[in-house]
Each structure stands twice: as structure tokens, then as C-alpha cells.
Amino acid sequence: MSTDETVVIAERVGAKVTQRGYGENKLVFGGDESAHRNWGLKNIPFKYPWVFVIDADERMMPEYL
Secondary structure, eight states: OOOSSHHHHHHHTTOOOOOOOOTTOOSGGGGOHHHHHHHHHHHSOOSSSOOOOOOTTOOOOGGGO
């Protein structure tokens, strides 16, 4: 769970924030970030029928902007 001001800042600018616990595993993100992403994709209602997913080490090519 977020322990800094990230959620407050995101909600202030209109984001809908969902937080999911880690269960028994105490590792950051439960040690399996993709499990949280996949859970969100299946369980959170989205405004559009698509979701753009990009990792921190990836970049969107300028010709696609």
C-alpha cells in the first residue's frame, strides 16, 4: 500500500485509485508485479475498452504520438 502522498496527489487531479494488499507475502508488490497488473486489468472498470501499458524502461516511439 502507498505510504507517501501518491494517492492524495493522484486523486486531487481526478485519478481513481485502487490499492491491493500483498497477502501473506511481505515483498514489495508481493514479489510479482505482473500479478497485480493482471488483477487490475480483470477487476477494475475502465472508461475505454483498451489500456496502454508500458514499463519504466520502455519508451513510446514519437511517430505513434
